[in-house]
Amino acid sequence: MDFTYRCNLRCKHCYFYNWQENRCELSDQEMLTFLHALRAEHDPRICIFLGGEPLLRRELLLKAVELFPVSWVATNGTLPLTDFPDNVVLFVSLDGPEEVNDAIRGPGVYRRVRENLKGYEAPFIITSVLNRLNWREFPRLVEEWPGVPFYVSLHTPSRALGPRDPFVLVGRERDTCIDMLVKLMEETGQIIATRAMLESMRHGIPDGPEECPVHKYLPCYDPCGHLKPTCTMHPADCSLCGLHCAHLLKALEAADPETVELARRFLIADTVDETSKVGVTMDRKRQDIPDDRFMRIVEEVIRKRRKLLEELAKY
Ligand code: SF4
Numbered sequence: 001m002d003f004t005y006r007c008n009l010r011c012k013h014c015y016f017y018n019w020q021e022n023r024c025e026l027s028d029q030e031m032l033t034f035l036h037a038l039r040a041e042h043d044p045r046i047c048i049f050l051g052g053e054p055l056l057r058r059e060l061l062l063k064a065v066e067l068f069p070v071s072w073v074a075t076n077g078t079l080p081l082t083d084f085p086d087n088v089v090l091f092v093s094l095d096g097p098e099e100v101n102d103a104i105r106g107p108g109v110y111r112r113v114r115e116n117l118k119g120y121e122a123p124f125i126i127t128s129v130l131n132r133l134n135w136r137e138f139p140r141l142v143e144e145w146p147g148v149p150f151y152v153s154l155h156t157p158s159r160a161l162g163p164r165d166p167f168v169l170v171g172r173e174r175d176t177c178i179d180m181l182v183k184l185m186e187e188t189g190q191i192i193a194t195r196a197m198l199e200s201m202r203h204g205i206p207d208g209p210e211e212c213p214v215h216k217y218l219p220c221y222d223p224c225g226h227l228k229p230t231c232t233m234h235p236a237d238c239s240l241c242g243l244h245c246a247h248l249l250k251a252l253e254a255a256d257p258e259t260v261e262l263a264r265r266f267l268i269a270d271t272v273d274e275t276s277k278v279g280v281t282m283d284r285k286r287q288d289i290p291d292d293r294f295m296r297i298v299e300e301v302i303r304k305r306r307k308l309l310e311e312l313a314k315y
């Protein structure tokens with residue numbers, strides 16, 4: 001759910017802030033009514049609150065997160081991080097060590113985030129979007145935050161940034177970046193990913209939104225409550241999609257065992273604490289999380305895909 005178009009930052013690579021089409025927002029009361037209706041219709045386990053900066057609607061956000069079993073809040077981390085209830089996993093954006101991050105996200109941003117996180121006692125996840133400006137310095141950022149899990153995407157080219165998106169990683173540079181991520185994941189255990197996911201990220205989603213599990217399974221709504229045509233990043237170039245979630249679900253559709261295990265912890269973990277610590281627990285002893293609910297979901301995804309392939313084979 002895109003909670004607002006507004007943001008207190010002006011990051012260079014932002015597809016969202018640059019997209020000017022249809023910028024109406026639901027009022028607070030309308031938003032709550034809308035979320036109640038969404039809950040009634042889809043009964044989701046997780047609702048993801050994105051922006052703009054969702055904390056610019058702080059009072060409303062604190063009410064909204066209570067409506068779902070688990071709520072993920074993606075924030076730029078520059079506003080005070082208030083007392084969220086226990087069902088919230090906080091995703092805080094940092095795109096590199098201080099000078100790299102601030103060159104993209106604005107002067108002083110890294111320090112503000114670090115100060116705010118000092119006072120935040122619950123677990124959190126750092127989100128990083130790698131692009132041509134920052135990927136080489138990413139290992140240094142991970143080193144600065146020992147033990148913290150990272151949710152990493154590659155920059156997805158957006159039409160909002162013009163016909164030639166200058167941030168997107170392609171060709172050999174993209175390959176080298178993915179190789180670096182594989183190594184970092186194996187060495188640190190802090191990267192929430194698997195080999196299959198990163199291999200998928202290397203190639204984007206060449207067949208476009210129709211083959212994208214985010215488009216198929218995760219409805220995304222703009223701040224006015226309209227269903228977005230493809231995903232939260234609309235309008236984007238799927239062939240170079242680097243969105244973490246798309247490749248997690250893609251590898252899950254292919255029933256990659258390592259990704260199945262990762263998703264079982266990350267998406268279906270029974271506590272927020274398990275969810276947010278998933279990156280650093282991947283290499284440790286398996287936690288005892290009940291299988292039945294998760295396996296039903298995985299089997300359903302695989303069954304649907306098999307059925308689709310069977311249908312296609314008839315032609
Ligand atoms: S914090 Fe997020 S929404 Fe705000 S400008 Fe940066 S990328 Fe865009």
Ligand code: SF4
Nearest residue numbers: 205212231236238241
């Ligand atoms: S840009 Fe969006 S719709 Fe396209 S592949 Fe990526 S997540 Fe899917």
